[in-house]
Amino acid sequence: MKATVTITLKQGVLDPQGKAIEHALTGLGFDGVGEARQGKVIALTLDESDEAAARAAVEAMCKQLLANPVMEDYEIALTP
Amino acid sequence: MKATVTITLKQGVLDPQGKAIEHALTGLGFDGVGEARQGKVIALTLDESDEAAARAAVEAMCKQLLANPVMEDYEIALTP
Amino acid sequence: MSAITPDLIAEHGLSPDEYQTVLDILGREPNITELGVFSVMWSEHCSYKSSRIWLKTLPTEGPQVIQGPGENAGVVDIGDGQAVVFKIESHNHPSFIEPYQGAATGVGGIMRDVFTMGARPIANLNALRFGDPAHPKTRHLVGGVVAGIGGYGNCMGVPTVGGEVNFHPAYNGNCLVNAMTVGLATTDKIFYSKASGIGNPVVYVGSKTGRDGIHGATMASAEFSEEAEAKRPTVQVGDPFTEKLLLEACLELMATDAIVSIQDMGAAGLTSSSVEMADKGGVGIRLHLDRVPMREDGMTPYELMLSESQERMLMVLKPGREDEARGIFEKWELDFAVIGEITDTGLLELTWAGEPEASIPVAPLVEASPVYERPWVPTEPPDAPAIASPDGPIAPALRRLMGSPDMASRRWIWEQYDYYIRGETLQVPGGDAAVVRVPDSNKALAMSVDCTPRYCLADPERGGMQAVAECWRNLVATGARPLALTNNMNFGNPEKPAIMGQFVGAIQGMRAAALALEFPVVSGNVSLYNETDGAAILPTPVIGGVGLLSDSTKMMSLAFKGDGRAVIALGGDGSTDLSESLYAREILGSESGPAPAVDLAQERAAGELVLALIEGGLIDACHDVSDGGIAAALAEMALAGDVGWRADPALQSEGASFYFNEAQGRYLVATADPGPVLERAQQAGIAAIRLGETGGNALHFGPNDAISLESLRGTHEAWLPDYMAG
Amino acid sequence: MKSAIILFPGTNREKDMADALRRAGGAEPAMVWHRETTLPPVDLIVAPGGFSYGDYLRCGAMAGNSPIMRAVAERAKAGVHVLGVCNGFQILTEVGLLPGALMRNAGLKFICKTTPLRIENSDTAFTHLCPPDRPMMTPVAHNEGAYVADPETLDRLEGEGRVVFRYADENGAVTEAANINGSQRNIAGVINDAGTVLGMMPHPENATAPHLAGVDGLPLFRSLVERLS
C-alpha cells in the first residue's frame, strides 16, 4: 500500500514560513490570499496490504517519529 | 475557497530527508517500509469563490513562487 | 467577569499570603486579567523570589562596569568610547519539551536582551548539559538543541563561537540549555528601560501577538474560558528571520534620538516589559490592548498580557517621533503600533475598546513582590580519603579519557554553527576562549562559558569558585585581560533546604572568586526547579566571561607551534589528589571525594604571570589545565598544532596522579626559550615544572608509554559523531 | 572596480563581502535595498550570503521575486558581471541566471568548515588569478548547498567548462568523501555561458585576511578588480 501522511502545525502555533509565503504572495500582486500555512507530506510505500494493519502501523510511525505531538497534527491517507 | 498545494520532489531527484525517514523507521523496528519521500503542503485561504478562477490563480502562484520547476512537481486541490 | 476562586489563585501559582497582598494592594478583588499580571510578576522567573537576597551579595562593581545586573544585559567599558554588552540566559524546560524550538527561542531571547541595549550582537556561546548518553532521550535532545541553536544564530548572522557540553545521568529528566550573547555598543548610545515623559507614546514593534507560551494549567480553567483550552499548545516557535529584521530596524531607529526607553518582551511578555519600564521611571503606563497587533482571533486582555510570543519589543518614543519610527519599521516589514502612553498616575492601566480592563498601582506591584529567605543547609564536604596514585601506563588511560563523552571533540556540534560570519572570528571553537575582533580596530574580545558540575555537587562553594576561576583562566590563556562575568544559576527545587544550600554555597564561592579576581558580575539568570520525580540536576552555576585583548596581534592560542619548544606547567598548589577528577570518574569509576581547592591568591598570581609572558612575547602556546589534568591539556595542545611531545626524563617515574589530577590555577605554556619563563615564574612565586619538549607525532610519556597523535585524534574525534549516528 | 551589494530582508553576509571587496582594492561597494528598481552604474553586482526571507519556502525563492532582481537580470544580460555567494547563488538559480538548484545538504545538517575547492576553470574573470594547481581553502556555511541539475544540463556545463569549483580533498582530488553536501558531481560553483555570472556556495569573502580562514579567497576578488577596473 501507499500511505500519505500530512503533517501540519497545530492551530495557534506560529508558522513563520506560512506567514512569509502569505506576505510574498501579496507582494507579488496576488490579492485575496487570506492565510497560508505550510506543512509536510511524507509518502511511504508499505509492504503491508491490509488496510487496517497499514493504518495502525502508520499511526504508530506518526506517534513515534513522523509528527511532533507537542506542536503538530497529522492525517493519514492510504491507497492500495 | 481553500487551496492545498502539494509540492513533491521530481522523480530522480535525491531526497535526503526521505532517506533519513526510511532509515529511522527501519531503526525503530518498522519493517516493510519501502520508500519514503518528503514534500511540502501549503494551505491557502482565498477570497476567490469561483473554482476555475481560483485554480488559475493558484497555478500562477505555483509557477511564480511556490514550486521550483527544476526539481519540484506540484498538485493543487481546491475545496470550497 | 469570572469569580476568583481559590483554585484559580492556586493555578496562578500564588500562595494565600501572596493573594492577601494582592487584595491589600488593590483594596478589592482582582479580576482575571489583574490576577494574571500579579501571577507573572510574582513568579519565580520574574521576581527571583528565592534567589534575590543571595544574588545581592555578588560583587557587581568595578571601574570598567557601566551597567551591572538589573538591566537587560550588563555593559562594560572597553575603551575608545566602546562597550561590550552581554548576558546569559537559560531555556531549559522548553528545550526538554521541544529541543529545536526551545533552544532556538532561547538564543533569540538572549540576543534581544543584548540588542535592546543598543548593542549589535557579535557572538553567541552556549552551555549545554544532557543526560546519560545511554538514556533513550539524550540523542534526540542533543540533535535538536544543537540544530536549534545553529538554526537561530546562523539565520541572524551572529557567529556562534564557543560553549561547553557535559553528559551526566542527573540531567536525564532536565537538560540545560544556557545561551549567551555578546554585543558591541557605543558608550554614549546605550539604551535603558526606564520610561519617562508624561504623555509620551508607548509603541509596540515586531511580530504579532499569539497565544504562545500562556501557561497550560491557567488556560485550562473553565471559569476563565469556555473554549477547550486544555490541549492548546504552549510551544513557542522561533522566527529568526523576523528577529533579524527587528534587530536591524531597532539599530536603525537607535541611530536617531527618537527613543526614550526600550525593553524587549521576553518571559511574561507585555506584562513585565510595561511594568518594568513604568516602575523604573516612577511613572504610570496606559495600554490600549485592542491596538496590540494580534495573530489570532478572539484574543482576550488576559491572553495579550500573558502571551510569550517571541520577537517583540516595547518602546517609549519622544513625542511626535512616531512617524519617523513607523517608517523604519515598515521598511523592515514589521508590525508597528502605538498602543499606549506614559501617565502620571503611577498605575498600570489597561483598556479594551475604550473600556477599563485593569488598574494596578505599579510601585506596590513591584515592591511587594515576594522575597523569601528560604531555609538552607550547607553541603557537608565529603570526607572520603584522597585517591592514591594508580599504577599503569598513561597513554591508554589518556586515550580513553579523550574519547569519553565529556572530553571528546565537540566538532560535530560547532560545525553546525556559523562561526565565520561577520568575518571577525580570530579564534574559532576548539580553543580555550573564543576570540572575536572588534571591527575596524586592533582590539579583540575573548569569551568563554564554564562550569564543572561534579565539583559543585561535591562542594558547592569550591565549585562556584572554580567555575569563576576556570572562566577567568580561559580568558587569560588567550592573552585577554578578564573584564566581567555573567552567570546562569541552574539548580533544583529551592524549597528543599539541601538544594538551597547548594545555591548558597555556589554563590559564596562565586563571590569570593569574583572579588579576588576583580571579575565582577554584570548580569545573570536563575533557573530553579530543575527536578524530575524529585531528583535534582547537579548544581550548575555556569559562568560566562568576557575579556579584552587591547592588541589582538598578541593573541595566544593553545596549539603547539613547532618542534623544539619546552613545555612548562605553571601554577597549582602541588596537590595530586585525583578525587572528583574526570580520570577518577571515567577510569576508576569513582565519583566521591572533595572537589579541588581553589587558592584565589595563587590563581590571580598565575594569571598575571601568564598575561605578562604573553605580553612579553615569551611563550608561543598557552592552555589552561582543567578536565583531564596535564595529560589532557598536553593532548589538546598537540592535536591542535599537530605537533607531538616527549616527557622530560626527570618525569619518567610520574604516574596517573601527576598527569590526571585537576589541581586548579594551572597553565601549560610552550616556549623556545625556557630560561626567562622559569625566571619570571620564580620571581612571581609560581610553581613551574618542565614537562618536556615538543616534536614528533606522538605523545611520549615514557619508554613504553606513548600514543600517536593519529590514534589519539581518531578516538577524540570519533565519539560524538558515532554516538549521534546512533 | 565599482560594485553593488544587494540587500534582501535576511541578508547577513554583506559586511564580510564588503570587507573582501575593499581588501582586494575595489571601490567602496554601494549597498542596494531589494525594493529599489534601478542600480547605480557598477562593474560588479554581488548577491551576498544570508537567509533572505529566512530561507522560508525555498532558499532564494522569495528574494528572486524582489523588484531589484529585474534590474539585476537586465544588467546581467547587458554583460555586467554578477557574483552570487551562498544564498546569492541560490537566488541566481531561482531567477534563472544560472542553471540548476540548491537542495538540502545530504547530511541534513548545517555545515560550517573550511573546505578545499578544486579550481576547474581559471580562465574566467573571477578566477584568472587563482592558482589552479592547488586547492583553494574556502569556508562553507550552509544548510542547503547540494547542487542539482538534470544530467543533460550537467553534461553541458562540464563540456563548456562552466563548472568552476568542485569540492575536493586537501590534495585537490575530487572524491566522494570530499563531497561535503552531496552536490551532484561535487559541484561547488558554476558560471553562465557568457562567463559573466558566477554562483558558488562557499564563502571566498571569509578567506581574505590572514587572521580569518586564510587568504585563499583573495585572488578571486583580485581577479575581478584587475579585470573590471
Ligand SMILES: Nc1ncnc2c1ncn2[C@@H]1O[C@H](COP(=O)(O)OP(=O)(O)O)[C@@H](O)[C@H]1O
Ligand atoms: N556547545 C558548544 N558550542 C560551541 N563550542 C563549543 C561547545 N562546546 C564546546 N565547544 C568548544 O570546544 C572547546 C572545548 O570545550 P571545553 O572542553 O569545555 O573547553 P574548556 O575546558 O577550555 O572550557 C572550546 O573551544 C569550546 O568553546
Ligand SMILES: [Mg+2]
Ligand atoms: Mg580551557
